[in-house]
Each structure stands twice: as C-alpha cells, then as structure tokens.
Amino acid sequence: MNTGTYISGGAHAALIAWALLGGFFLSADDPLPVRTTEVSLLTSAEFAALSLPSAAPAVSDAEPVPALPDPEPDTAPTPPANDDNPEREQPDTVRPPVAEATPTPPESAPAPEPVNPPQPPVLTTPPVQDEPTPSPDQEAGAPTPAPRVAPEAAARPEPDTVVADTVNPEVSPDASAENPAEEKPATAPEEAATEIVTEAEKPTTVMAASRRPVTRPARPPATQTPAAKPQSDAIAAALAAAAAPTPPPRSAPSGPPLTGGEKDGFRIAVSTCWNVDVGSRAANVTVTVGFSLDKGGKVVGGSLRMLSAKGGDDAAIGTAFGAARRAILRCQSSGYKLPSDKYSQWQDIEMTFNPDGMRMK
Amino acid sequence: MKTIQVLGLVLALIGLPSATFAQQSSGPLRIEITDGVIEPLPFAVPDFVAQTPAAQEFAQSISAVIASDLAATGLFREIPKDAHIARPTSFDSPVQYSDWKAINAQALIKGAVSAGADGKLVVKFRVFDVFADAQLGDGLQFGGSTGSWRRMAHKVADAVYSRITGEGGYFDSRVVFVSESGPKNSRLKRLAIMDYDGANVQFLTDSSSIVLAPRFSPTGDRVLYTSYETGFPRIYVLDVGTVKRRALDVQAEAMTFAPRFGPDGRTVVFSLSQGGNTDIYKMDIDGRDAQRLTSTPSIETAPSFSPDGARIVFESDRSGTQQLYVMGANGGEATRISFGKGRYGTPVWSPRGDLVAFTKQANGRFHIGVMRSDGSEERLLTASFLDEGPTWSPNGRVIMFTRETQGASGIPALYSVDISGRNLRRVPIDGGASDPAWSPLLK
Numbered sequence: 001m002n003t004g005t006y007i008s009g010g011a012h013a014a015l016i017a018w019a020l021l022g023g024f025f026l027s028a029d030d031p032l033p034v035r036t037t038e039v040s041l042l043t044s045a046e047f048a049a050l051s052l053p054s055a056a057p058a059v060s061d062a063e064p065v066p067a068l069p070d071p072e073p074d075t076a077p078t079p080p081a082n083d084d085n086p087e088r089e090q091p092d093t094v095r096p097p098v099a100e101a102t103p104t105p106p107e108s109a110p111a112p113e114p115v116n117p118p119q120p121p122v123l124t125t126p127p128v129q130d131e132p133t134p135s136p137d138q139e140a141g142a143p144t145p146a147p148r149v150a151p152e153a154a155a156r157p158e159p160d161t162v163v164a165d166t167v168n169p170e171v172s173p174d175a176s177a178e179n180p181a182e183e184k185p186a187t188a189p190e191e192a193a194t195e196i197v198t199e200a201e202k203p204t205t206v207m208a209a210s211r212r213p214v215t216r217p218a219r220p221p222a223t224q225t226p227a228a229k230p231q232s233d234a235i236a237a238a239l240a241a242a243a244a245p246t247p248p249p250r251s252a253p254s255g256p257p258l259t260g261g262e263k264d265g266f267r268i269a270v271s272t273c274w275n276v277d278v279g280s281r282a283a284n285v286t287v288t289v290g291f292s293l294d295k296g297g298k299v300v301g302g303s304l305r306m307l308s309a310k311g312g313d314d315a316a317i318g319t320a321f322g323a324a325r326r327a328i329l330r331c332q333s334s335g336y337k338l339p340s341d342k343y344s345q346w347q348d349i350e351m352t353f354n355p356d357g358m359r360m361k
Numbered sequence: 362m363k364t365i366q367v368l369g370l371v372l373a374l375i376g377l378p379s380a381t382f383a384q385q386s387s388g389p390l391r392i393e394i395t396d397g398v399i400e401p402l403p404f405a406v407p408d409f410v411a412q413t414p415a416a417q418e419f420a421q422s423i424s425a426v427i428a429s430d431l432a433a434t435g436l437f438r439e440i441p442k443d444a445h446i447a448r449p450t451s452f453d454s455p456v457q458y459s460d461w462k463a464i465n466a467q468a469l470i471k472g473a474v475s476a477g478a479d480g481k482l483v484v485k486f487r488v489f490d491v492f493a494d495a496q497l498g499d500g501l502q503f504g505g506s507t508g509s510w511r512r513m514a515h516k517v518a519d520a521v522y523s524r525i526t527g528e529g530g531y532f533d534s535r536v537v538f539v540s541e542s543g544p545k546n547s548r549l550k551r552l553a554i555m556d557y558d559g560a561n562v563q564f565l566t567d568s569s570s571i572v573l574a575p576r577f578s579p580t581g582d583r584v585l586y587t588s589y590e591t592g593f594p595r596i597y598v599l600d601v602g603t604v605k606r607r608a609l610d611v612q613a614e615a616m617t618f619a620p621r622f623g624p625d626g627r628t629v630v631f632s633l634s635q636g637g638n639t640d641i642y643k644m645d646i647d648g649r650d651a652q653r654l655t656s657t658p659s660i661e662t663a664p665s666f667s668p669d670g671a672r673i674v675f676e677s678d679r680s681g682t683q684q685l686y687v688m689g690a691n692g693g694e695a696t697r698i699s700f701g702k703g704r705y706g707t708p709v710w711s712p713r714g715d716l717v718a719f720t721k722q723a724n725g726r727f728h729i730g731v732m733r734s735d736g737s738e739e740r741l742l743t744a745s746f747l748d749e750g751p752t753w754s755p756n757g758r759v760i761m762f763t764r765e766t767q768g769a770s771g772i773p774a775l776y777s778v779d780i781s782g783r784n785l786r787r788v789p790i791d792g793g794a795s796d797p798a799w800s801p802l803l804k
Binding site: 195196197198199200201202258263266267270271272273274275276277278279280281282290315316318319322325326327329330345346348349350351352353354355356357358 | 389390391392393394397398399400402436467490492493525526527528730741743744745778779782783
C-alpha cells in the first residue's frame with residue numbers, strides 16, 4: 001500500500017538532490033551559448049519612411065453631450081416634533097373629553113395543569129421501502145449550438161410572483177365560462193436566503209448607517225465532549241446512535257484521494273440542506289459529526305453520531321447537532337454523488353458544521 | 362541551467378505536501394461546512410384527534426393555534442393540510458415517516474384532545490423528527506377547563522418550539538399596552554392586556570386620564586404605569602387579577618415616571634423630576650428604602666435592570682446628546698455604551714442578559730436596534746417614520762414595539778420583529794396601540 005508513497009518520496013528526494021548538487025557535475029569551463037542575429041543597414045530616408053505615423057481618421061462634428069439631469073432632492077421624512085420620548089412628556093392638565101366605563105377585572109384563563117405524560121406507543125417497524133433503482137446516467141448529448149441574435153425582441157417577462165405564506169398558481173378568468181373566476185396573481189413564500197437584510201439595512205432615500213464597533217468581545221472558548229455530560233435529549237440520542245451497531249469495518253483507503261472538485265460538490269450538497277437559525281444560541285456552536293456512507297452514497301443506519309462540539313450549552317449543542325443531522329439525512333436523497341472507484345476514501349466521514357460566518361454580527 | 366535547477370527545486374517543494382496528504386488520507390474524509398441556508402423549517406400539524414364527541418369543536422382550533430404560533434415566529438413554515446399524505450386517525454398509531462419525508466416535513470406534531478362532561482379538557486401531543494425517524498422527547502399532556510383551550514394550545518406550541526430550537530418559548534404570555542382611540546390631538550388612552558398574539562384584549566383602566574409606559578412585574582401579576590390622573594405624572598401599581606391600584610409612595614409634589622420592576626419583583630426603579638432636574642431613583646415597592654442613583658444636572662431616565670439585578674441601563678443627555686449608559690444597581694459611575702450618530706433612548710435589557718434593545722433616532726428616521734451590553738455589535742432592526750419603546754419576549758428572541766404612521770391620520774400600532782431582523786409583522790389589534798410590555802411566561 002505504501003509503495004506509491006515510497007516511490008513518490010524517493011523521486012522527490014532525488015529531484016531535490018539533483019537541483020541542489022547538480023552544479024558539481026557540470027563543468028565550469030563549458031562555453032556559454034551565444035545567440036546571433038543577422039542585421040541589415042538602412043539609410044536615413046528608408047528609416048524615416050518606415051517610422052512615419054499613419055494618417056489619423058477624419059473626425060466628424062461631435063454632437064453636444066446632453067447635460068445630466070439634476071439630482072432629485074432628498075425626501076427625508078420630517079421627524080415628529082419632540083415626540084420621540086413619551087416618558088418625558090410634560091404634565092398635561094387637559095382631560096380627555098369622554099370617560100369610558102371603569103373596567104372589570106380581566107378574565108384570565110385558568111392555567112392548564114400538566115398531567116402524567118402518555119406512555120409512548122409500541123411502534124411497529126415501518127414497512128421497508130424499496131430502494132430506488134438508480135437510473136443510468138444520460139449519455140452526453142450533442143454539443144449545444146451557439147446562441148444567435150433573435151431578429152425580434154423577446155417578449156416581456158412574466159410578472160413577479162406575489163410573496164405569501166402559501167403557494168398558489170395564478171388564476172385568470174375564462175371568458176367562455178359561465179361564472180368566470182376572479183383574477184388572482186400567483187403567490188409563493190419567500191425564497192431561502194444565505195444572509196439577512198433587515199428593514200434598517202434596506203436602501204432608503206435617507207442614509208441610516210450606524211458605526212459598527214471595530215472589534216467584538218471575544219467569547220470564552222468552551223469545548224465539550226457530549227460523552228462526558230449527556231444531559232439533553234438530543235445528546236442522549238446522539239450517544240444512543242453512537243452505541244448502535246457500527247458499520248462494517250472499513251478497509252484502509254487506497255487509490256487516489258478525492259479531488260477538490262469532488263469534495264466541493266459533496267460540501268455544497270450538504271450545505272444546501274443545512275438550515276442555520278442565526279438568532280439562536282445554536283448559531284454559536286461548531287459541531288463535528290461522524291458518519292459512514294454505503295457504496296450508494298447513503299448514510300449507514302446508526303452510524304451518524306456527534307464527535308465534538310464547542311461554543312454553547314447542552315441545549316444549544318443538541319440543537320446544532322439536530323440541524324447538522326437533518327442536513328446530512330435530508331440531502332442524501334438517493335445517495336450522495338461520489339466517485340464509486342474511490343469508495344474507500346469517502347466511506348467514513350467527519351463533517352464539521354461551522355456557523356461562524358453566518359452568525360449575526 | 363540554473364533556471365532549470367531552481368524550477369526543479371520549486372516543483373519538488375510543491376510536490377511534497379501531496380505526498381504528505383497521501384499519508385494523512387488514511388483517516389476519515391474531513392469536510393467543513395461553513396455556509397448554510399436561512400429558511401423556515403417545514404412542519405406538519407395534522408388536526409388533533411378528537412377522542413370524545415365533545416372534543417370535536419376544540420381539536421381543530423387547538424391544532425390551528427399551534428400552527429399559527431409556530432409559523433408566526435418566522436422560524437417554521439406549516440405544510441398545508443391538503444398536502445398531507447398520511448391522515449392520522451389515532452393518537453397511538455405508528456408514524457409512517459416516509460409519508461412525511463415525501464412532503465419534506467422535517468417536524469411532525471401529532472396530538473389528541475378529549476373533553477369530559479365536567480368541562481375538563483385534556484390535550485396531549487408528541488413531536489417527531491421526521492428525517493431522524495425518531496420522536497423528540499416524551500409525549501406530554503395538559504389538562505384544564507374548556508375555557509382555557511387557547512392557553513393549552515399555546516403551551517403545546519411552547520413545548521414544540523423548545524424541543525426543536527433548544528430554547529424556551531414565548532407563546533403562553535401576555536402583553537400590557539396603551540390602547541388609543543380618538544383623533545391625534547385628543548387621544549383617549551387606557552391600559553389594556555392581551556395574549557401575545559393580539560387575542561383576548563381586556564381593559565385595565567378607563568380612559569379618564571392619560572396613562573403611559575406600563576411595565577409587568579417579573580411574576581406577571583402586577584403592572585407599574587404612569588398616570589396623569591392628578592394633572593402631573595405619577596406612578597401607580599396595579600394588580601392584574603383584581604384591577605385594584607394604588608399610587609407609589611413617593612414625594613407627592615414630585616413628578617415620577619418611567620418605572621420598571623427589578624428582577625426581585627420588589628424593587629422599583631424610576632425617574633423623579635423636581636426643580637427642573639430629572640434623576641433616577643430606586644425604592645421598595647412599599648415605599649421604603651428610597652435611594653437616589655444619579656445626581657447630575659442632566660436628564661436621566663428610562664432605567665432598566667439587567668436580569669441578574671446587578672446593573673442598570675438608562676438614557677442620559679449628560680454628554681450633550683441623548684445616549685445610553687450603564688451603572689451599578691446602587692448607582693455610582695456610569696459607563697457610556699452608545700457612540701453612534703443620532704439619539705438613543707428607551708433601553709431595555711434582554712432576559713438573556715446579553716443584549717440591550719433601544720430606540721434610535723438618526724437622519725430623520727427612527728429605528729429599533731440591539732447592541733451588546735458593552736455597546737458593541739450594534740444592529741438596527743427596523744426603520745420607519747416613528748418606531749419606539751421596545752420590549753422583549755420572555756425568551757429574549759423577539760422584540761415588540763410601537764410604530765406610528767405619518768400624518769394627522771396616523772395611528773400607532775404594535776409590531777414585532779425577530780432579533781435577527783427578520784419576520785417584521787404587525788400584531789393584529791383593533792384600534793391604536795402603543796407602549797407594549799411583554800409579560801413573563803405564564804405559570
């Protein structure tokens with residue numbers, strides 16, 4: 001297995017030695033090579049003819065440059081006059097004109113009492129799902145023809161979909177219908193984002209920037225291994241998962257490692273399912289998760305476990321682990337697309353979820 | 362020749378790490394993920410199973426309130442019921458995870474409701490992590506009268522929120538605020554209380570005098586507020602259960618306002634204005650042990666305790682402009698924490714203790730913002746014609762505040778926003794509303 005390493009190391013050592021010591025084996029008396037170039041003599045008249053500048057193109061009368069429009073005046077809203085702090089209002093002796101009835105004590109709903117939790121049901125094993133048959137990759141098609149300029153202008157794009165909580169298709173009235181439906185625009189929830197733009201950060205007619213402090217206070221590093229303090233449910237679940245049957249023993253990796261592109265593809269596949277709640281304490285937790293994949297790129301049952309975590313209390317760590325676990329399991333779909341000939345390189349994986357760059361700052 | 366030698370040396374040095382990497386690759390493949398997505402987590406709440414005929418009318422309503430609570434956080438998104446593949450008909454039936462994975466539900470909430478002839482209602486539920494094929498925590502059930510079905514729904518939602526996020530919820534809580542009606546130049550103001558989501562509005566005072574700035578006690582059973590009943594501002598303490606009130610026992614000739622409870626529920630900190638000077642005082646709720654905490658010729662007001670009761674944040678114009686300062690609970694030297702352009706006011710310490718929410722006025726606009734208690738990491742969450750008076754949810758995750766629209770017809774309304782700056786939404790209340798104060802979680 002290490003033959004390749006030895007050959008590579010030996011070759012590199014030889015190359016370094018040659019580069020450093022090669023000078024001893026060369027004779028210092030060897031004559032240096034001389035480059036020769038044939039030249040021909042020119043008369044001053046020929047040189048002047050060659051170096052004459054070419055005639056400048058004729059310049060037509062330029063049209064006057066249109067003047068830029070005047071900038072629009074700022075439309076800053078007028079702040080309310082001395083009304084920003086109601087707690088500083090001066091005494092007001094003017095009584096309201098109408099007095100409403102004196103209130104009665106509010107009815108507060110009696111507090112519900114927690115009673116004994118129900119016993120968890122005896123769960124039957126769900127039916128085994130048939131493994132989806134992987135479809136063969138589509139053959140590479142003919143090369144895409146080069147784009148051409150259309151002779152006519154493209155049609156106007158569809159109007160933007162209205163943002164709403166639910167997805168609803170656009171409804172347009174049918175003229176032939178007896179009772180034509182009311183026209184409704186298409187609606188859909190907002191897309192997921194990789195960063196948050198608050199209302200205060202949206203561009204306005206008035207600048208509303210505030211100075212950001214240069215440095216932020218350092219948080220004390222906290223590293224915890226869940227095996228030492230299994231307190232939260234999620235951590236207990238992680239430990240239970242760790243205690244579950246382990247995947248078959250792996251053979252030592254052999255062959256070439258994954259390329260950077262293959263690793264990036266894997267990284268992106270998981271990150272699209274990693275949902276970060278940037279306002280939570282779990283956003284301070286960096287968690288490392290270990291798991292094994294089968295040859296189809298699917299997570300081996302029971303192999304997913306938390307290896308380490310730092311930056312939060314038990315509840316935050318449990319939440320961070322839950323988010324990482326969901327990301328890995330959700331995005332595996334029919335298996336991560338990894339090169340099967342390098343299976344030994346990606347059979348076992350340690351994945352670190354580090355939200356530092358996404359955290360609110 | 363020398364060039365070739367140097368080139369060979371460089372190539373050899375570049376090649377060395379790959380040989381080293383080949384040696385290291387005998388371990389597991391190591392990947393670091395640093396970029397994720399920010400999106401609501403999809404969940405499914407099938408209608409709770411009615412286990413008795415009398416529970417039929419509550420089952421659907423309770424599951425609807427739970428779904429509404431969770432979706433209103435902006436952290437979760439309900440999958441519409443008509444998209445569900447599985448329709449649970451029994452609370453104890455096993456979960457077919459594949460049915461929920463197929464519609465991308467990441468969390469499933471299953472529950473049941475039973476109502477007895479004695480008017481007692483029992484709600485029980487379980488939460489499932491669909492992609493982990495496992496239940497999240499144990500099942501739980503709440504019992505109460507049929508009249509408290511909404512509170513039970515809020516409690517279920519709190520438990521679900523807590524199990525998924527690892528943090529406490531805020532749904533079973535209330536908000537006291539100033540209800541406003543009438544034209545802008547002669548507003549009628551009265552104290553009112555409601556559920557956090559705007560339901561069950563009830564009035565605590567009449568509108569015979571102007572009232573301002575109500576603040577809950579840490580136990581949620583009393584409210585401090587300022588009233589102009591005598592013609593000048595004076596602090597009152599009101600018992601929420603009986604609606605009985607009494608004036609705080611301070612100097613009768615002084616103007617007192619901006620009160621707030623300390624975390625022990627007995628200490629009150631407030632502003633007292635006398636002879637044209639306004640300072641911060643502290644005293645026992647019964648009027649004993651009055652202590653002056655500031656003594657500068659400037660205006661000091663809007664004090665707020667830290668959750669541990671050791672410090673007080675307040676606003677002062679001692680530097681020439683209105684800024685935020687922090688001092689010890691017994692007064693002493695204050696440290697300025699706000700340094701940005703504009704004026705800062707109405708600071709409120711987060712229940713978590715890490716952040717201070719504030720109102721900021723700059724460049725003709727008002728903002729609600731947060732900063733760390735040392736003044737670092739200032740972030741503005743909102744921007745409008747007039748935003749002011751932030752109050753924290755019990756878990757320190759959401760801020761509610763007053764937003765007033767411009768013009769003579771402008772009316773104040775209550776809005777809430779997540780501390781990330783997302784999920785800005787109006788609290789549905791009829792009429793005008795201002796000066797909200799969030800209660801702790803109800804017992």
